Amino acid sequence: MNRKKNWEQILADDRTVSLFVVGLGFACGTLLVLLVGKNPAGMYQAMLQTLTGWDITRKVWNARYIGEWLTASIPLILCGLSMGFAARTGLFNIGAEGQYIVGLTAAQFVALYFPPVPVLHWVAALAAAGLAGALWGGIVGILKARFEVSEVVATIMLNYVAFFLSRWVSMAIPGANTYRTPNFPPTATLASGFLENLTNGSRLNYGLFLALLACLFYWFIIEKTNLGFSLRATGLNKEAARYSGIPVTRSIASSMIIAGMFAGFAGAAVALGSFNYGRVLGGYDNYGFNGIAVALVGNSQAGGILASGLLFGMLASSQPLMQSRQIPKEITLIISGLVVVFISLRAGVKLFLDWRAKKATRTGGRSNDE
Amino acid sequence: MSDLFAMLPSILMIVAPILITAVGGMICEKSGVVNIALEGLMAVGAFTAATLHYFLEPATVLSVWLAILAGGLAGLAISLIHAFASISLNANQVISGTGINLLATGGTAFMAQIVFKMERTMPFRLGMMPGFGGIYPTAWIALGVVLVAWFVLYKRPFGMRLRACGEHPQAAASAGIDVRGIRYVAVMISGFLAGVAGGCLVLTQTIQYTIYTINGAGFIALAAVSFGRWLPKGIAGSSLLFGTAVSLSIYMVNIPALRVLPSEFFSVMPYIITLVTLVLFSGRDYAPRASGQPYERS
Numbered sequence: 001m002n003r004k005k006n007w008e009q010i011l012a013d014d015r016t017v018s019l020f021v022v023g024l025g026f027a028c029g030t031l032l033v034l035l036v037g038k039n040p041a042g043m044y045q046a047m048l049q050t051l052t053g054w055d056i057t058r059k060v061w062n063a064r065y066i067g068e069w070l071t072a073s074i075p076l077i078l079c080g081l082s083m084g085f086a087a088r089t090g091l092f093n094i095g096a097e098g099q100y101i102v103g104l105t106a107a108q109f110v111a112l113y114f115p116p117v118p119v120l121h122w123v124a125a126l127a128a129a130g131l132a133g134a135l136w137g138g139i140v141g142i143l144k145a146r147f148e149v150s151e152v153v154a155t156i157m158l159n160y161v162a163f164f165l166s167r168w169v170s171m172a173i174p175g176a177n178t179y180r181t182p183n184f185p186p187t188a189t190l191a192s193g194f195l196e197n198l199t200n201g202s203r204l205n206y207g208l209f210l211a212l213l214a215c216l217f218y219w220f221i222i223e224k225t226n227l228g229f230s231l232r233a234t235g236l237n238k239e240a241a242r243y244s245g246i247p248v249t250r251s252i253a254s255s256m257i258i259a260g261m262f263a264g265f266a267g268a269a270v271a272l273g274s275f276n277y278g279r280v281l282g283g284y285d286n287y288g289f290n291g292i293a294v295a296l297v298g299n300s301q302a303g304g305i306l307a308s309g310l311l312f313g314m315l316a317s318s319q320p321l322m323q324s325r326q327i328p329k330e331i332t333l334i335i336s337g338l339v340v341v342f343i344s345l346r347a348g349v350k351l352f353l354d355w356r357a358k359k360a361t362r363t364g365g366r367s368n369d370e
Numbered sequence: 371m372s373d374l375f376a377m378l379p380s381i382l383m384i385v386a387p388i389l390i391t392a393v394g395g396m397i398c399e400k401s402g403v404v405n406i407a408l409e410g411l412m413a414v415g416a417f418t419a420a421t422l423h424y425f426l427e428p429a430t431v432l433s434v435w436l437a438i439l440a441g442g443l444a445g446l447a448i449s450l451i452h453a454f455a456s457i458s459l460n461a462n463q464v465i466s467g468t469g470i471n472l473l474a475t476g477g478t479a480f481m482a483q484i485v486f487k488m489e490r491t492m493p494f495r496l497g498m499m500p501g502f503g504g505i506y507p508t509a510w511i512a513l514g515v516v517l518v519a520w521f522v523l524y525k526r527p528f529g530m531r532l533r534a535c536g537e538h539p540q541a542a543a544s545a546g547i548d549v550r551g552i553r554y555v556a557v558m559i560s561g562f563l564a565g566v567a568g569g570c571l572v573l574t575q576t577i578q579y580t581i582y583t584i585n586g587a588g589f590i591a592l593a594a595v596s597f598g599r600w601l602p603k604g605i606a607g608s609s610l611l612f613g614t615a616v617s618l619s620i621y622m623v624n625i626p627a628l629r630v631l632p633s634e635f636f637s638v639m640p641y642i643i644t645l646v647t648l649v650l651f652s653g654r655d656y657a658p659r660a661s662g663q664p665y666e667r668s
Contacts, residue, residue, distance in 0.1 A: 036484045092464050094406075143645075147652035150662075152406065152464055153596055154648065156589050157641040164638040171632070283582065292468050328483035333476025340469030341451060347461035 012353060014299045017346055022297060022311065025339035029331055042325035050318040065317075067195070067202025071274065073313025074207040075100070078266035079291025080309050081218050082137075082259045084300035086151075088222060089255035090235035095140055095155025096263040097288025098162035099133040101281065103267025105166040106132035108278035111188035111271070112173065112181060121187040126210070126268045133264015134257045136162060141256025145249035151256070159288070163281060170280045181278030190273040207269035211309075214262060219302035221258070231255050263288060290316070293336050296343045312336060373625045379504040380621060383574050385613030386508035387412070387567035391591035392598065392605045393519045394563030399600060400523065401556030402536040402549075404662040406467035407452050408564050409588025410474030413581070414448050415441035415568025417478035420491040420579035427494050434498050438569035445565020446558050448474070453557040457550050460664035479581050490580040497573040508570040512609075515563065520602035532556055536658035539665040549665050564588065590616065593644040599656040612640035 033040040049055050053065045079096045086093035110125040136158060143149040175182040190205040198204075222228040233241040234251040242248045266287055271278070294312050298304030315336060319329035374381075391408050398405040405411075419441035426433035448470060455466035479489050486492050500506050523529035532552050534542035539549045571587060572579050590612050597612075598604030619636035622628040 032480075092462075094464070094468065143649060147649050149645075149648045149652055152404075153592070154645060156406070157593060157645045160586060160589065160641045161638055161645070164634040164641075168632050168634040168638075289468070289472065292465075293472065296465065328480045330476040330480035330483065330489075334473060334480055337469055337471075337473030337476055340472055341455070341466060342469075344455045344461040344466035344469055345459055347455070348459035351459060 008353065008356065015304070017349065018297050018299060018304070018308070018343075021339055021342045021346065022308075024342050025335045028338050029335040032334065033327060033331060036328075038327055040327075042327045043322055043331060046318040046321035046325055046327065047314060049321055050314050062200055063198070064200040064202040065321075067199025067204035069310075069314055069317045070199075070208055071203045071205065072317040073310045074211045074269045074273065075266040075285075075287040076290055076294050076312050076316070077211045077306055077309030078214055078262050078269060079287045080294030080298060080305040081214055081291075081302075082133075082261075082263035082266070082288075082295075083291045084295035084298060084305050085218060085222070085231075085262060086137075086255055086259040087295060087300045088235050089231045089251055090238065091141075091144065091151050091252065091255060091259075093137070093140075093155060093256070093259050094152055094292065095137065095158050095288070096259075096266075096291045097284055097286070098155065098159035099136045099260040099263035100267040100270075100285070100288045101159075101162040101166050102136045103129035103133040103264030104271045104279075104281075105162075105170060105267070106264070107268035107271040108170065108181065108184075109173075111184040112278060114188070116185035116187040118187050121185070122190055122272055125188055125272055126265065129264045129268030129271070130261045131264070133267065134261040137256040137258075137260020137263070138253060140260075141253035144256070145252040159284075163284065167280055170278060173278065176278070176280060179280050179282060181280070183277045184272075186276075188272060189276055190269065191276075203274050205269075205273035207273040210265060210269055212306075214265060215302045215306045218262070218305070222302070227254065263291070266291075290336060293340045296340060377617060377621055377624075379500065379506070381610075381614050381617045382509040383506050384617045384620075385610050386506065386512040386574075387571040388587055388591050388594060388613050388616075389512040389606060389609035390508075390515050390567035390570065391564045391588055392594040392609050393515050393602070394560035394567075395591055395595045396598070396600055396602070396605055397519060397523070397532070397563075398556050398560035399595060399661045400536045400658050401532045401553045402539060402658060402660045402663065402665065403453075403456055403553050403557055404463045404467070405449075405452060405557065405560050406464060406592060407449070407470035407474075408560070408591055409584060409586070410467075410471035411445040411449055411561050411564035412568035412571065412584045412588045413474040413478050415445040415565030416572040416583050417481065417491065417568075417579045418444035418565070419569030420494065420572045421481075421485060423497075423573060424492050424494045427496070434573055437573065438566055441569030442562040442566035445568065446562040449557050449561020449564070452561070453554050456664065457553045457557070460666060463662055463664075475581055478579065482579070491578045493578040497577060498570075506570075506574045508574055511566070511570065516602050516606050523602070528552075533658070535665075536660055539660050539663075543665075553665070564591075567591075590640050593640055596657075597640075597644045597647050599651070600658060611643070615639040 030040045045056050050065050050069045053063045054061050082096040083093050107125045107129040110128045114121055114124050140151050140154045143154050144151045173181045190207050192206050195204040230246045230251045233246050234248050238248055290312055294308045297308035315332040319332055323329040395405055395408050419437040422440045423433050423437035452466050455461040456463040482491055531547045535549045535552050543549050572583055594605055594608040594612055598608040615636045619633040622633055
């Protein structure tokens with residue numbers, strides 16, 4: 001009896017279920033690699049090399065891989081925070097991709113046109129990106145709060161609006177062609193000589209600290225402020241929150257504004273951290289969409305999102321290493337997709353636990369009667 | 371105006387897959403299940419059709435049709451994941467849809483690497499042949515799909531039951547309707563139609579499948595469902611409008627009067643129109659009332 005109890009507690013705990021789901025995703029990915037006649041060892045060697053810099057086949061160590069892993073994780077963590085923050089208020093923010101794009105575009109504009117004053121330049125570019133993302137998220141929040149427009153449909157539409165607008169305005173910059181603008185002045189970039197040297201010339205940049213600070217900010221707002229309490233209450237039960245005097249419409253709007261800001265910062269981190277010129281996007285970068293998986297695996301908790309952002313960053317940055325080991329690099333996308341699908345199946349676990357509980361009360365009640 | 375008439379076959383070529391997918395999306399939402407996986411299901415259909423057509427092309431003249439059918443069946447198979455998660459397990463329908471979209475991008479490119487040793491399918495020699503007036507048969511398929519959907523939804527008992535499941539599942543259940551069974555069928559229909567549409571798209575508009583082939587057509591279809599107010603004739607109209615906007619963004623270079631505008635202007639139109647109308651129609655009950663909500667048997 002006691003053992004069964006433990007087992008049910010494990011199923012009810014979000015963190016263990018997340019770990020289980022990720023494990024299941026990796027297991028299915030491994031099985032798929034085996035099924036198509038490839039050696040999954042190559043996949044795990046690539047992951048090991050990404051995590052530790054140690055190339056097990058050639059017996060060489062290179063810290064650059066660790067740097068690239070952390071660099072790839074920065075926008076994923078920030079987009080995960082965006083999705084997670086909205087989720088805590090009961091909103092499904094599929095729009096991180098669009099908020100990321102407007103952030104990226106705004107950062108590029110400031111980088112190109114702001115006077116090249118040290119420090120102030122990149123601070124201004126970051127701020128512009130955060131504001132642009134907040135605006136883009138805020139539109140959704142206001143549409144949802146005032147007009148009851150589904151945030152899912154609104155964000156999907158705004159993703160494409162952001163994408164095409166970004167192309168339009170970026171190509172209008174003098175000197176821009178169909179894929180890039182002129183170079184930024186060096187004062188605009190987040191590049192850090194110290195971090196680059198530490199990781200043997202990777203693209204690791206100050207965006208790392210931005211992501212860590214954002215996690216801290218997220219935790220503080222959600223757990224320690226009145227605003228965070230209102231947001232969580234709205235997410236848990238909108239009507240109950242309204243009844244106890246929480247301004248639900250304002251919660252929804254502010255939640256989307258802050259969520260958008262996180263994604264906007266992700267755009268800035270990529271634009272100013274990994275590039276020294278403005279890009280005219282040719283397609284989605286997909287950080288926003290992968291951020292959905294990051295937030296789901298991280299259970300919309302600051303620490304969880306940080307950890308799962310690092311996990312998905314590892315998957316993303318091990319792609320070229322897998323391809324060079326004859327493993328199709330898309331296996332990482334499949335694993336991400338499987339993890340999200342399995343997370344949706346998690347509802348089944350809840351269903352099962354409810355059924356158990358109901359059965360337990362029923363038999364319990366009967367034994368009292370007798 | 372004459373330019374627009376000359377473009378008609380191209381416009382219909384682009385409208386057809388959007389319309390076929392949108393009809394599936396509408397049926398799905400009318401039964402109470404939101405399907406944002408349309409984009410991914412189209413990708414799976416397009417990949418399957420392009421692959422099968424490449425191998426069958428030398429063997430048989432029916433290859434195109436077999437390929438489209440196979441695309442539909444592949445879409446149906448993948449949609450079962452969405453059906454199982456959202457209907458049997460009461461999962462969040464947006465999450466499982468998102469998962470399928472991610473899975474479809476990775477899965478199709480992965481399979482292409484396995485089958486063709488590259489990230490896209492090998493190009494086939496000839497796709498579908500245009501018929502009378504340069505119009506591809508896909509336009510007639512789309513028309514047929516809309517008419518059949520209208521007839522079944524509004525003139526047959528099955529359609530009435532399906533709509534009841536999306537409006538008030540508890541009431542439908544108390545009238546003896548198998549809510550879950552009907553929702554399963556609706557999701558499978560939408561998967562099949564999205565797969566067929568993906569096949570139609572790849573066989574008329576291009577010569578191979580890449581992960582950029584679908585390029586948002588599934589999300590445009592989703593927008594067309596909202597803008598068409600969940601009605602067959604509305605969806606036919608909105609798909610025609612959105613498809614025209616997409617074709618203008620591609621073919622505007624041929625029309626001197628339009629060249630002053632960037633092509634992005636037309637690309638962005640479907641999304642802005644949909645957003646604006648969602649605001650204008652807000653507060654009016656056009657959407658199926660129980661759409662997106664799991665049906666919990668008490």
